[in-house]
Amino acid sequence: MFFKKLLRIKEAWKIIRSILEGKKLPTEKIEIDQALGRYIAEDLKSNVDIPTYDKSAVDGFAVRSAELTGASLYNPALLKIIGKSTIGSHSELTISEGEAIKIDTGAPLPKGADAVVELESCSVLGEYVEITKRVAPFTNVIRKGEDVKKGEVIMEKGSKIEPWHIALLKGVGIEEINVYIPPRVALISTGSELSSSWKEGKMVDTNKPNFKNLLKLLSINALDMGIVKDDRGDIRKVLEKACEVADIIVTTGGVSVGERDYTIKVLEEMGEIYLHGVAVRPGMPFAFARIGDVLVFALPGNPVAAYVDYKLFVELSILQLYNAKLQAIPVIAKLEYKVPSSLGFKELIRVKLIKREDVIYAVPVRRRGSSILSSITRSDGVIAIPEDCEGMPGGTVVKVYLHTQPWTGIIEE
Amino acid sequence: MFFKKLLRIKEAWKIIRSILEGKKLPTEKIEIDQALGRYIAEDLKSNVDIPTYDKSAVDGFAVRSAELTGASLYNPALLKIIGKSTIGSHSELTISEGEAIKIDTGAPLPKGADAVVELESCSVLGEYVEITKRVAPFTNVIRKGEDVKKGEVIMEKGSKIEPWHIALLKGVGIEEINVYIPPRVALISTGSELSSSWKEGKMVDTNKPNFKNLLKLLSINALDMGIVKDDRGDIRKVLEKACEVADIIVTTGGVSVGERDYTIKVLEEMGEIYLHGVAVRPGMPFAFARIGDVLVFALPGNPVAAYVDYKLFVELSILQLYNAKLQAIPVIAKLEYKVPSSLGFKELIRVKLIKREDVIYAVPVRRRGSSILSSITRSDGVIAIPEDCEGMPGGTVVKVYLHTQPWTGIIEE
Numbered sequence: 001m002f003f004k005k006l007l008r009i010k011e012a013w014k015i016i017r018s019i020l021e022g023k024k025l026p027t028e029k030i031e032i033d034q035a036l037g038r039y040i041a042e043d044l045k046s047n048v049d050i051p052t053y054d055k056s057a058v059d060g061f062a063v064r065s066a067e068l069t070g071a072s073l074y075n076p077a078l079l080k081i082i083g084k085s086t087i088g089s090h091s092e093l094t095i096s097e098g099e100a101i102k103i104d105t106g107a108p109l110p111k112g113a114d115a116v117v118e119l120e121s122c123s124v125l126g127e128y129v130e131i132t133k134r135v136a137p138f139t140n141v142i143r144k145g146e147d148v149k150k151g152e153v154i155m156e157k158g159s160k161i162e163p164w165h166i167a168l169l170k171g172v173g174i175e176e177i178n179v180y181i182p183p184r185v186a187l188i189s190t191g192s193e194l195s196s197s198w199k200e201g202k203m204v205d206t207n208k209p210n211f212k213n214l215l216k217l218l219s220i221n222a223l224d225m226g227i228v229k230d231d232r233g234d235i236r237k238v239l240e241k242a243c244e245v246a247d248i249i250v251t252t253g254g255v256s257v258g259e260r261d262y263t264i265k266v267l268e269e270m271g272e273i274y275l276h277g278v279a280v281r282p283g284m285p286f287a288f289a290r291i292g293d294v295l296v297f298a299l300p301g302n303p304v305a306a307y308v309d310y311k312l313f314v315e316l317s318i319l320q321l322y323n324a325k326l327q328a329i330p331v332i333a334k335l336e337y338k339v340p341s342s343l344g345f346k347e348l349i350r351v352k353l354i355k356r357e358d359v360i361y362a363v364p365v366r367r368r369g370s371s372i373l374s375s376i377t378r379s380d381g382v383i384a385i386p387e388d389c390e391g392m393p394g395g396t397v398v399k400v401y402l403h404t405q406p407w408t409g410i411i412e413e
Numbered sequence: 414m415f416f417k418k419l420l421r422i423k424e425a426w427k428i429i430r431s432i433l434e435g436k437k438l439p440t441e442k443i444e445i446d447q448a449l450g451r452y453i454a455e456d457l458k459s460n461v462d463i464p465t466y467d468k469s470a471v472d473g474f475a476v477r478s479a480e481l482t483g484a485s486l487y488n489p490a491l492l493k494i495i496g497k498s499t500i501g502s503h504s505e506l507t508i509s510e511g512e513a514i515k516i517d518t519g520a521p522l523p524k525g526a527d528a529v530v531e532l533e534s535c536s537v538l539g540e541y542v543e544i545t546k547r548v549a550p551f552t553n554v555i556r557k558g559e560d561v562k563k564g565e566v567i568m569e570k571g572s573k574i575e576p577w578h579i580a581l582l583k584g585v586g587i588e589e590i591n592v593y594i595p596p597r598v599a600l601i602s603t604g605s606e607l608s609s610s611w612k613e614g615k616m617v618d619t620n621k622p623n624f625k626n627l628l629k630l631l632s633i634n635a636l637d638m639g640i641v642k643d644d645r646g647d648i649r650k651v652l653e654k655a656c657e658v659a660d661i662i663v664t665t666g667g668v669s670v671g672e673r674d675y676t677i678k679v680l681e682e683m684g685e686i687y688l689h690g691v692a693v694r695p696g697m698p699f700a701f702a703r704i705g706d707v708l709v710f711a712l713p714g715n716p717v718a719a720y721v722d723y724k725l726f727v728e729l730s731i732l733q734l735y736n737a738k739l740q741a742i743p744v745i746a747k748l749e750y751k752v753p754s755s756l757g758f759k760e761l762i763r764v765k766l767i768k769r770e771d772v773i774y775a776v777p778v779r780r781r782g783s784s785i786l787s788s789i790t791r792s793d794g795v796i797a798i799p800e801d802c803e804g805m806p807g808g809t810v811v812k813v814y815l816h817t818q819p820w821t822g823i824i825e826e
Contacts, residue, residue, distance in 0.1 A: 036626045087606045147785045163626030164789045167619035173611030193500045198586030206580035213449050213576030372560045376577045
């Protein structure tokens, strides 16, 4: 058995995307207080104007600006104070010619007034206020609807809900929203050498804790299907079980072209394999398949390779199901020293970011095998060396994709 | 009452930092599976080597490299196959002169062997294997300790625990770690016009939901002390109550220099005010105080000003208490069009990032008053215009500090 053809990341994504397009996540209505980190399933419009009325941005006097056109230090305007507008008040005060109303910051602008003169430019003389400057209409006024207009879309479908969104939504009176129900993701680790915790002579399965926690950041509580020995029958059984409870299955191990690579063999029997082998390093032995309606991401067992494929394919697929708005905004840095790369592969080099004298450097991590998990913990992100390069010289300006952000940019490159 | 002197952000930070240095958060031991997003309170060292033994990186034959120095296509070396090393096996096989052992990827390197020749370069002839190339010592071998060395620090105190850390820690057998116990933070909103949810004629207090959710991202469940009217006695009462249950109090409103700015007046009575007024826009009316042992961050009521002060002072203070390792790695972008700024103030302009033809532009948000909460939801981050600038022309290369990341860079600038 051989890899028939290594697909480029871009081609692999075209195939995955076409399958994802047929999928639609169900939605649910939840309280906005519980919505942090979820993805919104509809465009949200405001039913109100914010602010709901014109209000003053300063402490001062509400005036009719047209009456101050001639006002100056030598020719002050004299207006009669007919009342006060305070915060929280909703008096029916109206000003007419020659009148002004004292107004607090945030208080509603009285009818008839169209501007506010700040206290510093006013002198109060008994029942009158003397104003020594002219003001344009709506000076020091926060207009009704200036923050949010009634009917305006304030959050687009697919937006991730951040703290400030919750604030704004509460501000316009939206207390419940429709969000996507996260897909059910089952994790299966294959490998006779694996143990879920430290044991002499065994290897700890680090992929599962890594993916479990990465999935938490996407609001997903993954289903742990355990560790399976390198046994055809056992692997088939656990995949069958996973298909009953999950929308997405993520396996690790057994996906290369060796005799004992049973995962890929069982997937071939049980479902349809859409791609096997991607021209990326680490992460080359990756397969994407479907069993019935269940999507299967079959990742290699080596922790770095598995992580790379998770970031490139699993995470971005789930974000696509959430209709997430993603922008590829990498950190721009200077490569500290040259790195070699294999022709024909997109090579992902783990780099640490270091700032020296206002220049940001990307320092490649030295120990970098696909089993070297510490190459991730010692780095801030990756750079992607294109397929047609044999490496990059030191000093090259590179784009760094952070571990803490989606790697959209890499699949677009 | 006036602001005596506006401090620059940097000076304000010097004062805050000196107070924070006297504070030490307690720590607790927790299971690594529950540790996502927490901050580690000690340097963590590995008690083991990973991998724990030399192992093969490929399927092939384990050999003594010295015996292959003369091997070539025309002069192959012939070695006797004396056994097999499989994954998970721990046989006591040893190879001697003229011998080889079949070995699987990931299987332990037998004693006596120091390299592995990949299957593709081997021909099996009955009990013998013919090898047609020489190999350097440790070719295709993943060395013991290559990923993590025994005694090596694998996570430094103050690191935020990300999914890949959990994976690595589990990999070396660490199942429990010491983390900082998050400080208890009490939130108080002041303002007679405020309501916790939408009500005609009232204004929704958007600061509290914003901060509550921002604090969740720092593993803090904030204590909600409610909304307090602009009343000196009420404010005093709630502050006294908060002092009993919190390490940090965050208030909004009543911190400017007007008559009705009661929060600052009550703080003056109850404790010590270290600074009042910072040369930043929005966010100028900010005070930092202490009542007994409790730190008080008194923020303005306007949602954008409050948010800016939260990001600049509250968030970074809590991260400092966590001893967080923070790097100021901004996104570099091109300013889309010119923005004005007030001399003497550090002006924070909300910008949206847009990528066009591989150039990243920072597009200033047009509606930008300090009450315009939508200027945050419509932007990705802020740029900081220095105190001695009257603005920035379009095309300027700017640093963008994202809403989703700490703004360390701004306080260092």
